[in-house]
Amino acid sequence: RKEVEQDPGPFNVPEGATVAFNCTYSNSASQSFFWYRQDCRKEPKLLMSVYSSGNEDGRFTAQLNRASQYISLLIRDSKLSDSATYLCVARTGANNLFFGTGTRLTVIP
Amino acid sequence: NAGVTQTPKFQVLKTGQSMTLQCAQDMNHEYMSWYRQDPGMGLRLIHYSVGAGITDQGEVPNGYNVSRSTTEDFPLRLLSAAPSQTSVYFCASRTDRASEQYFGPGTRLTVT
Numbered sequence: 001r002k003e004v005e006q007d008p009g010p011f012n013v014p015e016g017a018t019v020a021f022n023c024t025y026s027n028s029a030s031q032s033f034f035w036y037r038q039d040c041r042k043e044p045k046l047l048m049s050v051y052s053s054g055n056e057d058g059r060f061t062a063q064l065n066r067a068s069q070y071i072s073l074l075i076r077d078s079k080l081s082d083s084a085t086y087l088c089v090a091r092t093g094a095n096n097l098f099f100g101t102g103t104r105l106t107v108i109p
Numbered sequence: 110n111a112g113v114t115q116t117p118k119f120q121v122l123k124t125g126q127s128m129t130l131q132c133a134q135d136m137n138h139e140y141m142s143w144y145r146q147d148p149g150m151g152l153r154l155i156h157y158s159v160g161a162g163i164t165d166q167g168e169v170p171n172g173y174n175v176s177r178s179t180t181e182d183f184p185l186r187l188l189s190a191a192p193s194q195t196s197v198y199f200c201a202s203r204t205d206r207a208s209e210q211y212f213g214p215g216t217r218l219t220v221t
Contacts, residue, residue, distance in 0.1 A: 002151075042214070043199055043212035043214050044152070045212070087151070095142070095154075095159065095165075097142075099144075099153075100151055101149055101150065102151065
């Protein structure tokens with residue numbers, strides 16, 4: 001079983017739509033969680049960390065449910081520039097970062 | 110700051126050849142890691158280092174060697190390339206275990 005699982009998509013949404021991605025992790029000892037964004041043929045870049053109480057950064061909201069071991073990312077008012085692959089990441093221990101395979105989002109004009 | 114740099118950007122090898130992928134960072138980060146990214150598999154950790162002179166294996170270390178003689182550099186060596194090592198390789202660094210990880214632009218390797 002993979003450490004982190006995501007729906008690969010693709011999600012095709014119109015501009016202005018709200019879209020949500022979910023991710024589950026298998027190791028209950030995972031300590032930290034992140035969402036990374038990866039553009040086509042580019043390196044991943046940190047979008048936001050995910051905190052237990054949930055956190056928001058502009059149009060992006062991340063939530064963590066430790067009991068169910070899932071993480072979510074909500075994007076409101078989607079922009080064309082949001083088109084990318086979103087990677088869910090869980091950290092276990094000192095250096096074990098486990099990446100999901102990513103969810104591809106395409107925002108359509 | 111240049112951040113994390115990787116060379117080469119692209120490489121084609123024949124089975125059995127060896128080569129070194131270079132990685133350097135100018136942010137004085139202690140932690141450095143090598144990942145490979147394959148379709149449907151996500152990023153997988155190959156080797157990592159928590160400081161100069163200290164390296165350890167990740168999830169998929171077989172067929173790769175690393176060394177960390179300086180804080181800045183963390184080369185990845187392919188000992189005898191195999192087609193299964195065709196992948197995109199990313200080097201990454203961060204200040205400590207809890208901080209944001211910065212990735213290099215990647216090396217696309219094809220082994221024929």
